[in-house]
Amino acid sequence: MIPELGHFALIVALVLSVLGAIVPQVGIARGDTRMMALAGQIAYGQFLMAATAFGALTYAYVVSDFSVVNVAANSHTAKPLLYKISGVWGNHEGSLMLWVLVLSLFAACVAFRGKSLPLRFRSRVLAVQSTLLVGFLLFMVFTSNPFMRLDPAPLEGNGLNPLLQDPGLAFHPPMLYIGYVGLSVAFSFAVAALIEGEVTPLWARWVRPWTLAAWVFLTGGIALGSWWAYYELGWGGWWFWDPVENASFMPWLAATALLHSSIVVEKRDALKSWTILLAIVAFSFSLLGTFLVRSGVLTSVHAFAVDPERGIFILAFLALTIGGSLALYAWRAPRLAPSGMFGLASRESALILNNILLATFAAVVLVGTLYPLMLEAMNGTQITVGPPFFEYAATVLMSPLIVALGFGPLLAWKRGRISKTVQVLLPAVIIALVIFWSVIWHDAAGLLMTGFGMALGIWLIISVFLEINSRIKFIRQPGQFFKRAKRQPRATWGMSLAHMGLGIIILGITVSEAWTDETLRLMKTGESTEVGGFTFTLEAVEPVAGPNYTAVRAKFLVEKNGHFIARLLPEDRVYSDPPMNTTEAGIYPLVRGDLYAVIGEHAGGDAWSVRLYFKPLISGLWLGSAFMVLGGLISLTDRRQRIGAPAGKRRSTPKPAKQEA
Amino acid sequence: MEGYRRFIPLLIVFAIFAVFFKMMGGDRNPKEIKSVLIDKPAPAFSLPALAEGGAAITEADLKTGKPILVNFFASWCVPCRAEHDNLMKLADELNIPIIGIAYKDDPKRSLAFLDELGTPFTKTAQDRDGRVGIDWGVTGVPETFLIDGDGIIRYRHWGPIVGDSMEKRLLPQLRDLE
Numbered sequence: 001m002i003p004e005l006g007h008f009a010l011i012v013a014l015v016l017s018v019l020g021a022i023v024p025q026v027g028i029a030r031g032d033t034r035m036m037a038l039a040g041q042i043a044y045g046q047f048l049m050a051a052t053a054f055g056a057l058t059y060a061y062v063v064s065d066f067s068v069v070n071v072a073a074n075s076h077t078a079k080p081l082l083y084k085i086s087g088v089w090g091n092h093e094g095s096l097m098l099w100v101l102v103l104s105l106f107a108a109c110v111a112f113r114g115k116s117l118p119l120r121f122r123s124r125v126l127a128v129q130s131t132l133l134v135g136f137l138l139f140m141v142f143t144s145n146p147f148m149r150l151d152p153a154p155l156e157g158n159g160l161n162p163l164l165q166d167p168g169l170a171f172h173p174p175m176l177y178i179g180y181v182g183l184s185v186a187f188s189f190a191v192a193a194l195i196e197g198e199v200t201p202l203w204a205r206w207v208r209p210w211t212l213a214a215w216v217f218l219t220g221g222i223a224l225g226s227w228w229a230y231y232e233l234g235w236g237g238w239w240f241w242d243p244v245e246n247a248s249f250m251p252w253l254a255a256t257a258l259l260h261s262s263i264v265v266e267k268r269d270a271l272k273s274w275t276i277l278l279a280i281v282a283f284s285f286s287l288l289g290t291f292l293v294r295s296g297v298l299t300s301v302h303a304f305a306v307d308p309e310r311g312i313f314i315l316a317f318l319a320l321t322i323g324g325s326l327a328l329y330a331w332r333a334p335r336l337a338p339s340g341m342f343g344l345a346s347r348e349s350a351l352i353l354n355n356i357l358l359a360t361f362a363a364v365v366l367v368g369t370l371y372p373l374m375l376e377a378m379n380g381t382q383i384t385v386g387p388p389f390f391e392y393a394a395t396v397l398m399s400p401l402i403v404a405l406g407f408g409p410l411l412a413w414k415r416g417r418i419s420k421t422v423q424v425l426l427p428a429v430i431i432a433l434v435i436f437w438s439v440i441w442h443d444a445a446g447l448l449m450t451g452f453g454m455a456l457g458i459w460l461i462i463s464v465f466l467e468i469n470s471r472i473k474f475i476r477q478p479g480q481f482f483k484r485a486k487r488q489p490r491a492t493w494g495m496s497l498a499h500m501g502l503g504i505i506i507l508g509i510t511v512s513e514a515w516t517d518e519t520l521r522l523m524k525t526g527e528s529t530e531v532g533g534f535t536f537t538l539e540a541v542e543p544v545a546g547p548n549y550t551a552v553r554a555k556f557l558v559e560k561n562g563h564f565i566a567r568l569l570p571e572d573r574v575y576s577d578p579p580m581n582t583t584e585a586g587i588y589p590l591v592r593g594d595l596y597a598v599i600g601e602h603a604g605g606d607a608w609s610v611r612l613y614f615k616p617l618i619s620g621l622w623l624g625s626a627f628m629v630l631g632g633l634i635s636l637t638d639r640r641q642r643i644g645a646p647a648g649k650r651r652s653t654p655k656p657a658k659q660e661a
Numbered sequence: 662m663e664g665y666r667r668f669i670p671l672l673i674v675f676a677i678f679a680v681f682f683k684m685m686g687g688d689r690n691p692k693e694i695k696s697v698l699i700d701k702p703a704p705a706f707s708l709p710a711l712a713e714g715g716a717a718i719t720e721a722d723l724k725t726g727k728p729i730l731v732n733f734f735a736s737w738c739v740p741c742r743a744e745h746d747n748l749m750k751l752a753d754e755l756n757i758p759i760i761g762i763a764y765k766d767d768p769k770r771s772l773a774f775l776d777e778l779g780t781p782f783t784k785t786a787q788d789r790d791g792r793v794g795i796d797w798g799v800t801g802v803p804e805t806f807l808i809d810g811d812g813i814i815r816y817r818h819w820g821p822i823v824g825d826s827m828e829k830r831l832l833p834q835l836r837d838l839e
Contacts, residue, residue, distance in 0.1 A: 273667075277670060280670075281670070284674070291681070311685045312685065315678065315681055315682060315685065318678070319678050322674050323671065323674055323675065323678070326670045326671040326674055327671055329667065329670065329671075330667045330668045330670075330671050333667045334667065370677065370680070373680055373681075373684055374680050376684065377680045377683045377684050
């Protein structure tokens with residue numbers, strides 16, 4: 001009964017989304033404010049229905065209702081409750097359900113929060129958002145119904161891929177989805193602005209908090225996924241340039257560029273057409289990601305089961321959405337003439353440089369991801385593009401970005417003075433150079449890039465401190481610190497924190513890549529070995545049993561100079577449904593770096609193959625990501641972002657002003 | 662963005678979608694990697710027979726003057742079970758000689774597997790540590806190689822021979838050789 005209710009709610013949501021796509025547009029065409037205002041009510045209705053359907057599916061998972069095909073195929077009674085719930089979105093149909101839920105949630109938020117937007121514009125945005133929803137709901141109802149029944153119902157389900165049964169991964173997909181789908185708001189704002197044929201600084205101010213929220217979730221989602229790969233896959237890596245990882249990285253790059261370019265639109269009324277394009281591209285990258293994992297055109301660890309019919313449907317939907325919005329862009333963009341002028345050394349120029357580099361990087365990642373596919377389409381040759389390509393591109397493109405990032409926030413709008421900025425940043429330059437030379441001193445040939453990377457990270461971190469100091473004059477008047485610090489807008493603090501996070505990440509990557517100590521060997525119980533200056537002793541290997549797996553667990557004692565440091569407990573698990581092996585690395589984070597142990601195959605007697613690492617400063621990756629997320633959140637609480645639009649009543653565009661109800 | 666430049670994003674997207682459309686059609690499997698061994702002599706090997714006391718099986722057994730199939734299988738592999746009926750058909754109805762290689766499998770279990778389902782193989786070898794599988798570029802089981810009378814690999818069938826893949830892919834290759 002409950003699944004039927006969910007199915008019904010899904011169909012009602014589809015009907016509502018069709019209404020929501022048409023009614024407001026007709027209302028605007030006729031100048032009928034009541035029809036326009038309906039957009040908000042419809043948005044609430046859509047969300048209510050989507051939430052009902054999602055709730056029904058979750059219920060079916062929680063009570064293990066195997067008469068629902070989707071539950072039988074992906075769940076199991078022996079799974080812990082958390083993984084029963086996360087199983088809802090761990091498959092094709094359920095993940096679409098989550099997409100629809102989040103998409104309708106954002107529409108409802110726009111309806112709720114956007115009271116200060118001009119009615120006409122808000123209705124346009126909601127109509128675009130509803131149109132997106134129509135596409136996804138059609139897809140679900142006709143090709144991927146999660147509520148399909150199975151008769152007779154099996155006694156037991158197939159279970160969820162054991163790799164996915166992990167707390168990190170339970171929250172990784174929803175966070176990423178909120179990020180992906182959050183970009184739909186920026187997209188809808190951009191398309192609505194194109195239809196209206198006008199982009200104002202106010203538009204940039206409206207769209208910015210949505211982009212920022214989406215960016216926060218994307219950042220968190222990517223970091224969580226990378227953390228999961230680091231401790232669950234058991235080879236000490238955290239990013240593999242897999243097509244689907246790239247598919248999450250491209251929207252992130254585009255969203256980061258969009259965040260920065262929308263500042264220029266807001267402050268200087270320039271870069272308008274570019275910003276609109278970025279908003280469209282950022283969401284298009286999100287859609288591309290969902291397409292890649294479902295169509296079976298690329299192979300990836302993340303891919304869902306392949307079904308050609310579904311692939312064609314998504315491709316058609318993508319062609320309509322992306323192609324349609326870009327065609328609209330080609331048609332309307334000439335109207336968006338810039339009005340602001342600025343000099344070469346200015347905040348605007350720095351932000352443009354940021355955009356050029358980020359956009360180029362996103363384009364390079366796109367080419368690297370799709371190149372094997374294009375080559376195969378053309379002449380049947382099969383190749384793969386490996387990490388060296390992406391790493392090279394990242395180094396070449398991100399280095400100038402980091403150098404410029406130190407200067408950017410210190411440059412004045414319109415016309416800044418490089419010489420003055422250099423003066424402020426002189427200490428950072430000196431410290432970075434000292435770091436560089438002292439690393440090179442050790443090993444000129446081998447550590448050149450390491451020295452360079454460390455110098456970049458340090459440069460960024462110190463320049464952020466100097467920039468903060470130049471604003472609150474801590475060194476000159478420490479007594480005034482709190483007073484001045486409190487007066488700084490939160491958005492500025494958010495920016496500093498996020499930039500510093502990037503510096504910490506760069507430092508973490510560089511140091512861990514250069515000085516990781518790794519040992520792969522056979523060890524007998526009682527034996528010891530040295531890794532990274534630590535003594536690892538294999539104390540015991542014993543069997544353990546979990547709710548739906550059995551495992552062997554190794555006990556490693558880690559000591560330094562005879563002092564106890566930590567005990568690591570890596571496991572090698574064998575799940576029963578479906579049968580599969582997973583490794584759980586034993587990790588102990590120290591300030592200096594992570595101790596990391598993996599237990600492998602039994603080599604006979606009391607010998608086991610083990611893999612031991614010391615990974616210096618690797619925590620910088622997660623710490624830096626946390627800084628970025630925190631920075632984004634702090635910036636979101638800025639008064640300007642919260643209130644957003646009241647200025648709109650004063651400076652609103654002429655047409656909508658007339659129709660304000 | 663004046664003039665033609667505003668159409669650039671649209672054109673790029675169309676080009677990408679054209680590629681997607683092309684690559685989604687047919688029975689292309691993105692996990693399938695083409696074998697570099699096509700039209701090359703089968704790699705040399707010498708493996709013990711699966712049955713105890715049987716003579717070792719080597720690449721010489723492939724050069725019979727007639728097309729022959731080499732099938733990598735394992736008792737732990739579910740798709741192998743799925744393709745087994747088709748292998749039996751190839752052996753019994755079409756009289757194609759097939760050499761079976763039990764890949765990374767306990768010989769007792771491989772024998773039990775063949776006892777249960779019947780053996781389509783003229784000769785069966787065991788590759789317990791998978792070394793020969795590596796030489797042949799096997800990425801997983803089942804995989805089937807078509808070898809001509811001179812011991813040259815002509816075709817590799819990736820994954821199980823199920824559905825219409827026998828009719829559409831394997832048999833045409835076999836007929837070409839005959």
